[in-house]
Amino acid sequence: MATTPLIRLSEVTKTYHLESGDFTALDHVSLDINDGDFVAIMGPSGSGKSTMMNQLGILDVPTSGELLIDGRNVANMTTLERTHIRRDIVGYIFQKFYLIPLLSAYENVEYPLILKYKKRDGTGRAAAMLRAVGFDEAMSEHRPSQLSGGQQQRVAIARALVNDPKILLCDEPTGNLDRKTGLAIMDIVCDLNREGRTVIIVTHDPKIAEYARRTVVLEDGRIVQS
Amino acid sequence: MRDIFFDLSVRSVKLNFLRSLLASIGIVIGVVAVSSMGMLGTNMQLSVKDQLSSDVNTIMVTSDVVRTTSTSGVPVTSSGIDKSTLNDITTAAGQNDVVPIHHTSTQFTIGSTNGRGSIYGLDPNDVPKFLTVQEGSLPKGLDDALVGANIANNFNMNVGSRIKIGPPDTPNRPTVRVAGILAARGFASDGVNTDNAIVVPDLWYTNTYGSYQIYDQVNVIMQNVDNINVTEAAIDNKLNSRTQVVRISDASSRLTTISSTLGTITTFILAIGGISLVVAAVSIFNVMMMSVNERIQEIGILLSIGTERGEVRKMFLYEALILGVIGAAVGGIMTLVIGYSVVNAMIGSTAYFFLPDSLLYVPEGMLIGIVVCVASGLYPAWRASNMDPIDALRSE
Numbered sequence: 225m226a227t228t229p230l231i232r233l234s235e236v237t238k239t240y241h242l243e244s245g246d247f248t249a250l251d252h253v254s255l256d257i258n259d260g261d262f263v264a265i266m267g268p269s270g271s272g273k274s275t276m277m278n279q280l281g282i283l284d285v286p287t288s289g290e291l292l293i294d295g296r297n298v299a300n301m302t303t304l305e306r307t308h309i310r311r312d313i314v315g316y317i318f319q320k321f322y323l324i325p326l327l328s329a330y331e332n333v334e335y336p337l338i339l340k341y342k343k344r345d346g347t348g349r350a351a352a353m354l355r356a357v358g359f360d361e362a363m364s365e366h367r368p369s370q371l372s373g374g375q376q377q378r379v380a381i382a383r384a385l386v387n388d389p390k391i392l393l394c395d396e397p398t399g400n401l402d403r404k405t406g407l408a409i410m411d412i413v414c415d416l417n418r419e420g421r422t423v424i425i426v427t428h429d430p431k432i433a434e435y436a437r438r439t440v441v442l443e444d445g446r447i448v449q450s
Numbered sequence: 451m452r453d454i455f456f457d458l459s460v461r462s463v464k465l466n467f468l469r470s471l472l473a474s475i476g477i478v479i480g481v482v483a484v485s486s487m488g489m490l491g492t493n494m495q496l497s498v499k500d501q502l503s504s505d506v507n508t509i510m511v512t513s514d515v516v517r518t519t520s521t522s523g524v525p526v527t528s529s530g531i532d533k534s535t536l537n538d539i540t541t542a543a544g545q546n547d548v549v550p551i552h553h554t555s556t557q558f559t560i561g562s563t564n565g566r567g568s569i570y571g572l573d574p575n576d577v578p579k580f581l582t583v584q585e586g587s588l589p590k591g592l593d594d595a596l597v598g599a600n601i602a603n604n605f606n607m608n609v610g611s612r613i614k615i616g617p618p619d620t621p622n623r624p625t626v627r628v629a630g631i632l633a634a635r636g637f638a639s640d641g642v643n644t645d646n647a648i649v650v651p652d653l654w655y656t657n658t659y660g661s662y663q664i665y666d667q668v669n670v671i672m673q674n675v676d677n678i679n680v681t682e683a684a685i686d687n688k689l690n691s692r693t694q695v696v697r698i699s700d701a702s703s704r705l706t707t708i709s710s711t712l713g714t715i716t717t718f719i720l721a722i723g724g725i726s727l728v729v730a731a732v733s734i735f736n737v738m739m740m741s742v743n744e745r746i747q748e749i750g751i752l753l754s755i756g757t758e759r760g761e762v763r764k765m766f767l768y769e770a771l772i773l774g775v776i777g778a779a780v781g782g783i784m785t786l787v788i789g790y791s792v793v794n795a796m797i798g799s800t801a802y803f804f805l806p807d808s809l810l811y812v813p814e815g816m817l818i819g820i821v822v823c824v825a826s827g828l829y830p831a832w833r834a835s836n837m838d839p840i841d842a843l844r845s846e
Contacts, residue, residue: 283754283840304758311756322751322843326461331454338454339756383755 229256236289249275251445264436315384319396323368330364353382374405459768473737476730477777483723485815486789491716496802508640509670530664542688568647571655586630594629596649639701738830750842759835770827778816
């Protein structure tokens, strides 16, 4: 049965205009990612991984080609619509965690709920998320700078999941963590995929890529293995 | 529950407490400058208006005809109002008091000191209608005179002192005796400036200077100041219908002129106070730009996880608003203290300080301070909200 893929890239090209001339970071890339997939995107540095990540995260739009999320063409969306997709459909996990420094651990998780519902969380969902990722509740009032890397990444995962996104987009999620903590984080990510969430991991670490059911390798802006 | 963007702004202000404090002090100074300058101007206007309006109830009538020769062939440069004109004025003035006044300037000698001053010839019965004798009594005899407060003080005149009137080299100068000293009038808006003058009975004046029944000025003192325009019109109608005989004026027009001049001065000093607000605006702008530039990565995080541009803008405008509200609140309180001292020092009275016209400058100054602050934050907020999330995330 032919179902519409959750994400479809067809002939996506991204060109940056630099002083030294045009640079094509993605070169006619086509890729389908289905609901429930677990995809690792690999490649050496400069291969277009980050550009791919920005495209999949709707942080950017293709120079040419089409990027469809949930059947909708990203290029035809307004800035506000893309903002709402990022808020509601995609959850982000970054290598550097990127928590909001002025908010406590709890508030960082609550924040996307406030963005979506325009009010403070009264449902206890933010606290439940923190518990689900194994975050020590006693530290919920701590600011990110007071937390260890593993704790920060747990908060980041809770934040990414709190609006129940269809896609979990991870950019080197274990890159700043020690091996043991990295494994624990990957266990959480795998559990999330088993529960049915689409997971995309951008990494250069083959060990991390092993967790995925499908590996896409980029080289010079093209897919060389899918 | 509180807006999370407001919380973020409060925390940012707290995080950069010293910097925010300094920027707020700029607003405090601006608010104090604008408010207290405005108050100073208003208090000045109110105080001058009050001083002047005590004798705005007088219509001044002077001759519009300049006599170039007198009957004896001696050139006369002053103009005068004759008896028939005076009668017409009295008729037109109705129930109101009519005071004919002789006036010239003269040299005089008291003891061995020579001086110069104005001399007024008045019917002694008219004196109490608009002048106050502070010491001594009204003139009883023909040689009795009243002297102004300044002249009495400057020449050590006392009740009973004798003054020789006329240039010192004149033989057989007439002498008057000081019967009383007049209370100081300050600037008299009815044209009778007695502070540096000698006031003599009209008969003594005409015996000495001639001009019998020719008056230099006629004042009509209104019983009810509200009818001043009606009476002026009646005099004008009666005397100036065929040719322009008299010139009619009253202090209310002068009061208007002075008020509008003071209004201009108030605007001017307000503008000077406004300069400090401009300086404050620059420092708020600077602090807001620093806040934006230091938080580029944080802005990138906010935008990438789905914060609307408007929400980012709101966060920075809240920050400017917080600085403005704190600055304005402290400025408002300080204005009450500093403004009170300035008004007290410059005007010498705080009787008008707590009137609404004056106190209004406190909320006005505060509002201007807040508006200036938020306006200074507009561009930095716009800049923050229009960043590219990818570039912003990548910045360290």
